Amino acid sequence: MRPFLLALLAKEPAHGYELKQALEQIFGSAYPSPNIGQIYVTLGRLEKDGLVRAVDVEQSNRPNKKVYYLTAAGRDALDAWAEEPAEGPRVRDEFFMKLVLAPMTGIADRMTLINRQRRHYIALMRDLNELSERTDPADRVALLLIEGAMLHLQADLDWLDRCQEDLS
Amino acid sequence: MVNTVNLVKIYQSGGVPVPAVRGVDLRVEAGEFVAIMGPSGSGKSTLVHMLGGLDARTSGEIWLDGRRADTLGESAWALLRRQKIGFVFQFFNLIANMTVADNVELPALLAGASPREARERREHLLGALGLTGRADAAPAQLAGGEQQRVALARALANKPSLLLADEPTGNLDSRNTRDVLKLLTDVHRDGQTIILVTHDARVASLADRVVSLLDGQIVDDGAVGTFRRRPKGTAGDVVELRG
Ligand SMILES: Nc1ncnc2c1ncn2[C@@H]1O[C@H](COP(=O)(O)OP(=O)(O)O)[C@@H](O)[C@H]1O
Numbered sequence: 285m286r287p288f289l290l291a292l293l294a295k296e297p298a299h300g301y302e303l304k305q306a307l308e309q310i311f312g313s314a315y316p317s318p319n320i321g322q323i324y325v326t327l328g329r330l331e332k333d334g335l336v337r338a339v340d341v342e343q344s345n346r347p348n349k350k351v352y353y354l355t356a357a358g359r360d361a362l363d364a365w366a367e368e369p370a371e372g373p374r375v376r377d378e379f380f381m382k383l384v385l386a387p388m389t390g391i392a393d394r395m396t397l398i399n400r401q402r403r404h405y406i407a408l409m410r411d412l413n414e415l416s417e418r419t420d421p422a423d424r425v426a427l428l429l430i431e432g433a434m435l436h437l438q439a440d441l442d443w444l445d446r447c448q449e450d451l452s
Numbered sequence: 453m454v455n456t457v458n459l460v461k462i463y464q465s466g467g468v469p470v471p472a473v474r475g476v477d478l479r480v481e482a483g484e485f486v487a488i489m490g491p492s493g494s495g496k497s498t499l500v501h502m503l504g505g506l507d508a509r510t511s512g513e514i515w516l517d518g519r520r521a522d523t524l525g526e527s528a529w530a531l532l533r534r535q536k537i538g539f540v541f542q543f544f545n546l547i548a549n550m551t552v553a554d555n556v557e558l559p560a561l562l563a564g565a566s567p568r569e570a571r572e573r574r575e576h577l578l579g580a581l582g583l584t585g586r587a588d589a590a591p592a593q594l595a596g597g598e599q600q601r602v603a604l605a606r607a608l609a610n611k612p613s614l615l616l617a618d619e620p621t622g623n624l625d626s627r628n629t630r631d632v633l634k635l636l637t638d639v640h641r642d643g644q645t646i647i648l649v650t651h652d653a654r655v656a657s658l659a660d661r662v663v664s665l666l667d668g669q670i671v672d673d674g675a676v677g678t679f680r681r682r683p684k685g686t687a688g689d690v691v692e693l694r695g
């Protein structure tokens with residue numbers, strides 16, 4: 285969540301609750317809404333690292349609120365985050381480990397593992413299909429996220445075919 | 453509805469036998485939607501071609517609606533297809549010198565529909581697949597994905613009780629795939645039997661059952677399960693789904 289908060293603060297200074305609302309508004313249902321506690325904990329860490337600073341703003345008939353703003357170091361950290369390519373998906377996942385180790389342990393043969401995994405992926409795809417039907421068509425961000433998950437799943441399934449061809 | 457017993461197809465390629473389907477026992481009930489998956493060259497096209505009488509079996513049996521079909525001659529197969537089978541070819545096979553509209557209406561007319569029924573059915577199908585504006589075009593003027601959807605519309609024109617489709621979404625982008633998925637869902641709900649070859653997990657996930665082929669044999673055959681993390685998940689769960 286650190287880079288998200290830095291990005292929001294680069295736009296304008298804000299207090300914790302405003303940041304929570306902004307995250308909800310931008311990501312819609314595409315990102316699980318963080319609770320306010322998580323946001324304050326993260327802000328505290330960013331402050332300790334010198335990436336944000338807080339000022340107390342007096343409020344009439346309410347306790348002071350802390351408004352956070354980005355420091356120069358925070359701006360540099362945000363730029364570095366934005367410029368760096370994101371990590372690709374992992375291929376050496378748990379299934380791959382099972383596939384490699386299965387014959388040594390005698391727990392299951394590879395064909396059975398691959399077939400079971402395929403069924404699981406297709407069930408996952410059905411779930412994503414239903415999720416995309418339920419999602420508001422105006423929520424572009426959420427729909428793109430679902431489509432991304434579907435494309436990844438399709439690649440996983442194609443790769444299972446390759447495993448089955450080569451290991452049989 | 454469809455039943456095969458030890459179905460075998462061996463092609464001869466330059467005097468060398470190429471076994472494409474090696475002893476398939478497949479039983480599909482009326483109204484069932486079965487997806488056939490498997491790597492390229494595993495015999496999927498050969499299998500559905502045999503089920504539609506478009507390729508002769510080497511040995512084994514094919515039963516359709518309780519009647520032996522593998523022993524039928526070409527004209528009897530043609531009649532059977534006209535009456536109750538819709539076939540979507542992997543490479544479309546549209547009639548080049550007819551418009552899109554005529555391509556789709558023809559099977560309905562051949563099956564005995566009135567011109568008006570055929571036209572209404574065509575308008576409905578082209579509409580559902582986002583092709584209304586292409587009705588007067590010739591197949592060669594269409595992009596691959598459009599031709600593919602026309603091929604699906606044509607296969608459904610005579611309301612076949614059995615739809616056989618070979619990779620019907622292979623050339624579609626995700627928006628067009630969505631139209632096809634929706635139409636297939638409707639067809640399935642109407643009780644038509646569907647046997648469909650696909651690489652696309654979205655299409656397969658609509659099926660009641662997935663059959664996996666490898667080297668001409670069935671290596672897995674099972675109902676599509678349901679997976680649920682939470683009853684009322686949102687897109688936010690996708691983040692979690694993908695770790
Ligand atoms: N007409 C043909 N003549 C010779 N071999 C063929 C012919 N059609 C398909 N084959 C061979 O039969 C096998 C199965 O092909 P096919 O049914 O097209 O597989 P899939 O549709 O799963 O990719 C492949 O080895 C393919 O090369």
Ligand SMILES: [Mg+2]
Pocket residue numbers: 496497498542618
């Ligand atoms: Mg094929």
